[in-house]
Amino acid sequence: MPQNEELLSVGLDAYTLIKTGDIEWDDDLHNEVxxxxxxxxxxxxxxIEFDWEEDDLESFFPVLWRRFGEEPLG
Incomplete structure (x- = not known):
């Protein structure tokens, strides 16, 4: 199961998307968070060290996987 650090990374991506409309890395937003x-x-x-594989996401997050599947934000 993903650890808190990995969830922080996902949260940062979501925050960046909300603030900028894009999930590209933004040092200023990272520091703000x-x-x-x-x-x-x-x-x-x-x-952050990821100790899980992308193929594991479906089993870790079944509801999100059903909603977004292979195209998470596309």
Missing amino acids: LDALEKKGLPTETD
């Missing part, structure tokens, strides 16, 4: 987490006293792990 980390600052907000730090202010709330939450961990801000940035060294």
